[in-house]
Amino acid sequence: METINFQQTLESLKDTGFNPVPNLVNIGVPNAKNNLWRGISYFCKQPVWLSEYDQIVAWLTSNDGRGLFCYGNCGLGKTLICGKVIPVLLNYYCHKIVSCYDAQQMNANLDTVKSRHIIYIDDIGTENLSVKYGEKRLAFSEIVDEAEKRGKLLIATTNLSLNEISEKYGERTMDRLVAITKRVNFIGKSLRK
Numbered sequence: 001m002e003t004i005n006f007q008q009t010l011e012s013l014k015d016t017g018f019n020p021v022p023n024l025v026n027i028g029v030p031n032a033k034n035n036l037w038r039g040i041s042y043f044c045k046q047p048v049w050l051s052e053y054d055q056i057v058a059w060l061t062s063n064d065g066r067g068l069f070c071y072g073n074c075g076l077g078k079t080l081i082c083g084k085v086i087p088v089l090l091n092y093y094c095h096k097i098v099s100c101y102d103a104q105q106m107n108a109n110l111d112t113v114k115s116r117h118i119i120y121i122d123d124i125g126t127e128n129l130s131v132k133y134g135e136k137r138l139a140f141s142e143i144v145d146e147a148e149k150r151g152k153l154l155i156a157t158t159n160l161s162l163n164e165i166s167e168k169y170g171e172r173t174m175d176r177l178v179a180i181t182k183r184v185n186f187i188g189k190s191l192r193k
Helices: 006-016 032-043 052-061 078-094 103-108 110-115 139-150 162-169 171-180
Strands: 067-072 099-102 118-122 130-132 135-137 153-158 181-186
Touching: 032 052, 032 078, 052 067, 052 078, 052 181, 067 078, 078 118, 078 153, 099 103, 103 110, 103 118, 103 139, 110 139, 118 139, 139 153, 139 162, 139 171, 162 171, 171 181
Parallel strands: 067 153, 067 181, 099 118, 118 153
Antiparallel strands: 130 135
């Protein structure tokens, strides 16, 4: 009786569009802590290093194919880091383009956002249902699903807690989000003055 060689068989099926093992986006930024600090310092007049940033440094150093989900209190640098600094670092060191959107743009251009391979979405949870031609869609859930199935790199920020995310988008989306991202919880008081 012959034994299947899964790798060889999967290779032969690629032309059919069947790809159960997506190609994940792996990144590695050298000297990540220094480079993250330089980015924060560039955009902030009086930068402060928070302990949460160490987790982002670990992710920047080697993401293991996983995205980044920053959640929690406002005014602690989530949007600055994920929407400004990380796209520059990934472009410079990894030659990757991050497509950046806020939650409203995600809703308005859902199919365009889903077509991108590295996606940053700011302020998850502030959007309503996406309605186009009478069809109601939960945009963030669709993007999380697409990221898991296609190996897309998802970077997202929100002021909601993980429980609030689960309530808004459902347990299925939360479970997938846990599987495809490193989660960083931002606590403390706003640094905005």
